[in-house]
Amino acid sequence: MTIKPSFRSLLRRSAAAGSIALAAVLVGPASAHKDPVSPEQLKIYQEAFMEEVRKGDLLFHGDQATADAMGVGTSLSKTGMACAMCHPMASDTHPQSFPKFQAQMAKFATLRDMINWCIEKPNQGEKIDPESEAMKALEAYITWSNTGSVLQPGKF
Amino acid sequence: MSDELDRIRREMHSVLQPEGVRPDDSLKITRRTFIHGSLVFGAATVGQAFAWWPLLNTLDIAHAAEAPFKFAWISDTHLYPRSLNTRFVDKVVRAAQEVQAMDPPADFLIFGGDLAQLGKIEELELGVDLLKEIKIPKHYIPGEHDWYLDMGKKWGELFGQPNWTFDHKGVRFIGLDTVSRGPDYWTAKNMTPEERMGHMATLDGTVAGPWAGVGRDQLDWMEKTLADWDKTRPVVIFSHNPLYEYYPPWNFWVRDWREVHEVLKPFAKVTNIHGHVHQVLYNEIGTLRSIGMLATSWPWPYAPEGLPKLTKPMIRVDPGDPYDGVGWEKIDVAATDEVDVEYIMWGRKEVFVQSPEDHDKNVSEIIRPRIADNMWPY
Ligand SMILES: [Fe+2]
Ligand SMILES: [Fe+2]
Numbered sequence: 001m002t003i004k005p006s007f008r009s010l011l012r013r014s015a016a017a018g019s020i021a022l023a024a025v026l027v028g029p030a031s032a033h034k035d036p037v038s039p040e041q042l043k044i045y046q047e048a049f050m051e052e053v054r055k056g057d058l059l060f061h062g063d064q065a066t067a068d069a070m071g072v073g074t075s076l077s078k079t080g081m082a083c084a085m086c087h088p089m090a091s092d093t094h095p096q097s098f099p100k101f102q103a104q105m106a107k108f109a110t111l112r113d114m115i116n117w118c119i120e121k122p123n124q125g126e127k128i129d130p131e132s133e134a135m136k137a138l139e140a141y142i143t144w145s146n147t148g149s150v151l152q153p154g155k156f
Numbered sequence: 157m158s159d160e161l162d163r164i165r166r167e168m169h170s171v172l173q174p175e176g177v178r179p180d181d182s183l184k185i186t187r188r189t190f191i192h193g194s195l196v197f198g199a200a201t202v203g204q205a206f207a208w209w210p211l212l213n214t215l216d217i218a219h220a221a222e223a224p225f226k227f228a229w230i231s232d233t234h235l236y237p238r239s240l241n242t243r244f245v246d247k248v249v250r251a252a253q254e255v256q257a258m259d260p261p262a263d264f265l266i267f268g269g270d271l272a273q274l275g276k277i278e279e280l281e282l283g284v285d286l287l288k289e290i291k292i293p294k295h296y297i298p299g300e301h302d303w304y305l306d307m308g309k310k311w312g313e314l315f316g317q318p319n320w321t322f323d324h325k326g327v328r329f330i331g332l333d334t335v336s337r338g339p340d341y342w343t344a345k346n347m348t349p350e351e352r353m354g355h356m357a358t359l360d361g362t363v364a365g366p367w368a369g370v371g372r373d374q375l376d377w378m379e380k381t382l383a384d385w386d387k388t389r390p391v392v393i394f395s396h397n398p399l400y401e402y403y404p405p406w407n408f409w410v411r412d413w414r415e416v417h418e419v420l421k422p423f424a425k426v427t428n429i430h431g432h433v434h435q436v437l438y439n440e441i442g443t444l445r446s447i448g449m450l451a452t453s454w455p456w457p458y459a460p461e462g463l464p465k466l467t468k469p470m471i472r473v474d475p476g477d478p479y480d481g482v483g484w485e486k487i488d489v490a491a492t493d494e495v496d497v498e499y500i501m502w503g504r505k506e507v508f509v510q511s512p513e514d515h516d517k518n519v520s521e522i523i524r525p526r527i528a529d530n531m532w533p534y
Contacts, residue, residue: 057528061358079241080273085454086475088360088406089526092457094519104476121476122454148522155519 049140056141059134060084072134077123083115083138086122090145097155111139223325228255229485230287231268231396231431232451234301235279243478244273245286247452247502251484252289254500258486263324265290268431268449269299269335269396275353277310284314295320299396299432300335300367300407304356305349308336319374321381327489328385330378332395334410337374338367355529359406359456362530368397368407368432370416379419390425390495398430398448400441403459405525408433420444427495429487436470436499436507437463447497455481457516460523468508470501472516479503 058066062082067073076082087093095111102109105117112130115138119125128134233248235241255265267287272279280302287294296315303311308318318333341364342352355363370378385391393399399416402408410416420426421442428446434456437448448467455473463469473481479502488496499507509515 054528057526061361061526061528063528079243080236081241081454084358084360084526086457088456089460089523091460091521091523092516094521096521097519104474118475122478145523145526146521147524150520150522152519156513 049144052137052140053144055133056137056139056144059138060087060090060141067134070132070134070137072128072132075126075128076119076134077125079124081123083118083123090142093142093146094149094155095139095143095146096149096151097153100154100156103156111142115139115142225325225489226258226260226262227487227489228258228262228265228292229268229429229449229487230255230265230452231449232270232299232434232453233283233286234270234273234451234453235282235286236273237276237278238282244453245282247479247482248283248286249289250502251452252287255292255484256290262292262486264293264295266331266394266429267294267296268394268429269297270301270431270451270453271296271299272302274350274357275302275305275310280310280314295322295329295331295394297331297394297396298333298335300338300356300364301353303335304338304364305353319377325489327390327392328382330381330391330393332370332378332393333374334368334370334395334397334399337369337371339365341365358529360526362525362527366404366407366411368409369411370395370399371412372415375412375415375419378416382419382423385423387422388424390427390489391420391423392495393420393426393428395428395430397432398437398439398446399428399444400439400446401462402433402437402439402464403462406456406459408459408462417442417444429497434482436467438467439464440466449485450481450483450499450501452482452484454478460521463517469515469517470499470507471504471509471514472518477503 055066055070059070059072059076060083062077062080062084064073067076083093084090093111093114098111098114099108101107102114102117104121105113107113109117112135115135116127116130120127230248230251233244233251235244235248238245255262265287271283298308298311298315298318302308312318318331318336320331322329338356341347341355347355355361356367358364382391395410397410398408399410400413404411424443426444428444429449430446431449431451433448434451434454435448435458436450437446439446450470455470458469470481481501481504483499483501485500486498488498501507512518
C-alpha cells in the first residue's frame, strides 16, 4: 500500500531515473499474481543458506567425510593442512576486500581465486572447479563468518 | 562464548585496554596492572601500536641474573607423520640445527608444547627423533595437541612430569602444565579418543571449551616451589598458554589466570614465556611480563579482539612461503640485569610491522564463531 506513492514520487523527482524505475514497475506486474513471501518460505531460504554454511564450515576445518561426499576429498589438501589452521573463525580471509589485486598471484583476483590459491600453495592440494558445490559452500562459510564486516573492495 | 567468559573477558579488557584514561587505582586487578611508561593511552589504532616501539627484533625485559647465559625456545611444531607432511619436518630440522649451531651455545632448550598435531605415538616419537640433533639439556612442557589422544600417556613416557622447576645461575625456572585439566567434554558424548583429539586440535572449535588452566593443585605446587625464593630474584615461568586473558574462544589464556597472579604477586621480576599463540605477543600484568613465541609450523592470525596494547604486532606474513611468520627464539639472560628475547623469524629481516598495511588487521573484520561442530555430528 505504501509502496505505490513512493514509486510515484520517485518518478516525479527525476525523469531520467523515472524511466528506469518505470521499467522496474512494468516488470513488477508480471509477478503481481504471486503471494507475498511467507515466514515458511523465508525459513526455507535461510535453511538452504545455512546448510551451505555448515558444509563450508566442515570443509574449511578439514572434515574428510564432507570433502569426500562433495567430491573434493583428495584435492582440498594433501598435507593435513586445513583452511582453519591459518584462519580460525575464517579470520584473515577478508572476503570483504575482494575483488582486488592479490599480491601473491600478481593479478586481479576474486575470493574464489584466492581459495584456490590457498588450496594449491599452503595446502599443496589441487585447484577445485570454481563453480563447484564445494567452492560455493566454502564461499558461504567464509562470508557468513564475516557477517558484519564492512565492504572494503580492493583493500590490501 | 558463555556469558561467564564474556564477563571475564570484559573485565580483563577494562583493565588492559582503558579508553583514554588510566585505570582506577581502587580496582583490585588494576593495582597489579603496570602499564608501560611510554604507552600512549587512548584508542588502539594500528598506527599507535607500532609508532612507539623501537624498530628492533629484540625485546628488552630487565631482570637480573648471576652470570650471563642464553637459552633457546622451540614450540608448536605440530608434527604430522613424516609421510603426510614434510614441510613441518623440514622446519623442525632447521630450528634444531640452528639451535645446535648457537655460538656460544645455549645452556638449555625449552620445548614449549604442541610437538605433535594429533597426539599420535608416531608424531611424538618423530619429534623426539628430530630434536636429538640438539645436544644441550632439553626441558619439555605439553601442548593440547600432545595430550588428548591418550590423555598424556605417551607424552609422560617420553618426557616425564609435565610441570617442573630448576634453578640456573640465579634464576628460578618453572615449567607449567596448562593443558591437562580440560573439563570432560567427551564422556557424555561417547567420543572416541580420535574424536576427542579432533575437537581439541581445532583452535576455533566450540566443543572442547575453556580447557586451558593451571588448576588448584598446581597453583599450590607453584606457591610451595616459590616459598623459599628471594622475592627480588628473577623467576621465569614457561607455559604453553599465556598466563593472562587475551582471547578465550581460542584458549589464548588460562581460565584461572587471576589465581596465577595471586601466587606471583610477591615477586618483583617474573617473566612468562609461552607458546600456543604462534605469534609475536607482549604484555605486562603487575610485575609479570609475558612474551608469546612463534611456532615453527604456521602462524595464527591475531585474535579479532583483545590484542594487548603493549604488543607491537608481527608483520603480516606471505602464506605462500612456509618459512614466513615462523621460527624459534634465543633468550639472552645478561649479567647487566636484562633478559632479551630475539625472534628468529625465517625469511624476514623485519619481524614487526613497519606500517599499518603490514598488520594483518589492516583490513578490519568482524567475525563470528563456527557452528558446524555443534550442529553435526554432535
Ligand atoms: Fe600450537
Ligand atoms: Fe596449543
